[in-house]
Amino acid sequence: MKYVLLFGGTMEGADQLPEGHREVAMADYEKSGQWFAKYTKAGKIVSGEELRGPSTATTVSRKNGKVSVTDGPFIESKEVIGGFAVIDVADLDEAIAMAREWPGTVEIRPTIDHSEDAGR
Amino acid sequence: MAAVFREEAGRLTGALVRVLGNFDLAEEVVQDSLVAALVKWPEQGIPDNPGAWLMTTARRRAIDLLRRDRRYSEKLALLERSQLPGDAPEADDRLRLIFTCCHPALAQEAQVALTLRAVAGFTTPEIAAAFLVSEATMAQRIVRAKRKIVVAHIPYRVPQGEDVAERLDAVLAVLYLMFNEGYLSRGASAGMRRDLAEDALWLGRLLDRLMPGQPEVLGLVALMQLNLARSAARFNEAGEIVLLADQDRSLWDRDSIKEGTRVLERAAVLHGPGPYQLQAAIAAVHAEARTWGDTDWSQIVLLYDALLRLGESPVVRLNRAVALSHLAGPEAALGEVNDLAMTLGEYHLLHSTRAELLDQLGEKEQARQARLRALELCQNPAERALLERRLGG
Numbered sequence: 290m291k292y293v294l295l296f297g298g299t300m301e302g303a304d305q306l307p308e309g310h311r312e313v314a315m316a317d318y319e320k321s322g323q324w325f326a327k328y329t330k331a332g333k334i335v336s337g338e339e340l341r342g343p344s345t346a347t348t349v350s351r352k353n354g355k356v357s358v359t360d361g362p363f364i365e366s367k368e369v370i371g372g373f374a375v376i377d378v379a380d381l382d383e384a385i386a387m388a389r390e391w392p393g394t395v396e397i398r399p400t401i402d403h404s405e406d407a408g409r
Numbered sequence: 410m411a412a413v414f415r416e417e418a419g420r421l422t423g424a425l426v427r428v429l430g431n432f433d434l435a436e437e438v439v440q441d442s443l444v445a446a447l448v449k450w451p452e453q454g455i456p457d458n459p460g461a462w463l464m465t466t467a468r469r470r471a472i473d474l475l476r477r478d479r480r481y482s483e484k485l486a487l488l489e490r491s492q493l494p495g496d497a498p499e500a501d502d503r504l505r506l507i508f509t510c511c512h513p514a515l516a517q518e519a520q521v522a523l524t525l526r527a528v529a530g531f532t533t534p535e536i537a538a539a540f541l542v543s544e545a546t547m548a549q550r551i552v553r554a555k556r557k558i559v560v561a562h563i564p565y566r567v568p569q570g571e572d573v574a575e576r577l578d579a580v581l582a583v584l585y586l587m588f589n590e591g592y593l594s595r596g597a598s599a600g601m602r603r604d605l606a607e608d609a610l611w612l613g614r615l616l617d618r619l620m621p622g623q624p625e626v627l628g629l630v631a632l633m634q635l636n637l638a639r640s641a642a643r644f645n646e647a648g649e650i651v652l653l654a655d656q657d658r659s660l661w662d663r664d665s666i667k668e669g670t671r672v673l674e675r676a677a678v679l680h681g682p683g684p685y686q687l688q689a690a691i692a693a694v695h696a697e698a699r700t701w702g703d704t705d706w707s708q709i710v711l712l713y714d715a716l717l718r719l720g721e722s723p724v725v726r727l728n729r730a731v732a733l734s735h736l737a738g739p740e741a742a743l744g745e746v747n748d749l750a751m752t753l754g755e756y757h758l759l760h761s762t763r764a765e766l767l768d769q770l771g772e773k774e775q776a777r778q779a780r781l782r783a784l785e786l787c788q789n790p791a792e793r794a795l796l797e798r799r800l801g802g
Binding site for chain 1: 564
């Protein structure tokens with residue numbers, strides 16, 4: 290069963306954080322690297338990427354058949370998605386157990402398995 | 410019939426989820442068989458073996474549904490061959506079922522609804538009536554939760570290792586919420602066919618049987634039992650709440666109190682204290698007092714202190730303040746209550762407690778204002794009626 294883990298927060302602006310907070314951010318960043326190493330080795334991670342911050346985002350949208358290209362993310366939110374991992378595990382509990390070890394907020398989304406469609 | 414449903418529905422659903430590997434389908438066909446029984450049994454009488462009747466109906470319905478889809482031919486064969494309850498009475502999958510229904514990835518209101526339906530054999534209209542929402546809303550809530558169980562692969566399993574304590578807490582929270590919903594609205598919904606409080610107690614006992622030796626499960630069972638023991642005295646003939654101080658204690662069910670106390674003693678020897686055991690102990694102190702005046706308030710304040718040590722909770726502090734008023738007088742208690750106004754400003758019981766204390770201090774106008782505020786915030790019909798009576802008098 291594949292899930293996508295969406296990780297909250299990016300390192301964008303981390304260098305401007307006040308003393309103390311910056312160290313915490315750096316330590317968490319290091320932990321996230323270790324997390325990826327651990328679960329890649331365990332064969333649980335299909336793929337994953339760390340994303341650049343929302344200030345680097347470009348949105349392509351379509352309205353009334355007209356395509357427009359604009360600066361910025363399309364998700365209006367205070368929370369920022371900083372990265373993702375596609376994982377392949379037995380069930381939601383295993384995904385939750387992995388997410389618990391991530392040093393930050395994680396949204397777990399099950400993926401749709403299209404391999405069953407072909408059999409119809 | 411409710412008692413039969415309660416005994417059979419969880420077993421059937423549990424066994425079918427195991428065989429079919431599909432929570433949604435299994436739960437649905439059992440619900441269909443309950444609805445069929447509601448139509449047939451009143452005409453034909455309850456069958457000699459109601460469990461087998463329900464199983465046959467559910468199995469037939471599942472086979473019908475599965476035949477429509479070739480992908481399920483394997484499951485179909487399994488269903489036609491398999492050992493199911495009735496065939497194998499010792500098989501009890503209800504513990505797994507309970508943990509799946511109370512999975513923290515589901516909204517708590519959905520956990521409650523699913524547990525009632527899948528484990529205790531409630532029908533959707535009954536659940537909707539108990540929670541004062543429309544049938545359509547409740548049905549949608551259940552459909553959405555079941556869909557999530559299937560598509561997000563919420564496992565059908567009893568948690569192991571370090572997860573157990575946390576997951577068990579979630580189950581107990583669901584049962585307690587169920588209990589309170591039934592217990593608090595007893596007067597208002599006397600016409601209801603099924604009583605959530607009784608069912609919550611039944612589920613608690615079931616949980617203790619399936620997972621013995623858990624002190625907090627026993628603590629919650631004792632708490633529910635001790636509270637239910639006072640049921641007969643909690644409402645007057647007009648269906649209005651009678652406060653503990655004014656209750657006719659001869660109406661309390663002494664056997665039930667003894668039983669609740671015994672359960673609490675069983676919990677105590679396991680040496681795993683927790684909030685439900687402490688709350689049950691408070692209920693036991695009340696139950697053992699022959700009159701309101703005999704209540705051992707110093708013991709109760711000590712128990713509230715122990716509860717606060719387990720975790721800071723403004724509601725517990727409010728209750729402690731009430732107990733304190735009997736030991737140290739209304740003025741001391743009012744100070745504590747006023748300190749809580751910032752955190753519990755939207756909680757009707759803060760204002761009704763303030764009103765009681767202000768009354769005792771002779772501040773009638775302030776008491777009236779507090780009671781009006783409580784009335785604004787209170788949803789429960791029986792509690793509203795009590796407030797209105799106090800305002801009138």
